[in-house]
């Protein structure tokens with residue numbers, strides 16, 4: 001190997017190493033960005049899961065309220081005094097008070 005060839009070889013290796021160094025920097029920046037994105041997505045996910053749980057609780061509560069209303073409409077007591085017994089077409093102040101209180 002002549003001297004000129006040797007120096008050419010060394011400078012080519014140097015250029016390759018610089019290029020590898022640049023690639024490594026780019027990969028490092030990309031890794032940091034991916035980790036940041038991952039953390040953000042994880043936080044978003046938790047936020048939506050929490051919102052979803054709250055939605056389900058609200059739906060459940062209104063479902064219970066509607067069920068009690070329709071039981072009363074069908075002619076049964078929903079008050080604690082006569083719960084489940086027939087009203088015989090009579091309005092019950094306990095039931096109405098109970099349903100009205102629940103509606104608020």
Ligand SMILES: [Zn+2]
Nearest residue numbers: 077079092095
């Ligand atoms: Zn009643």
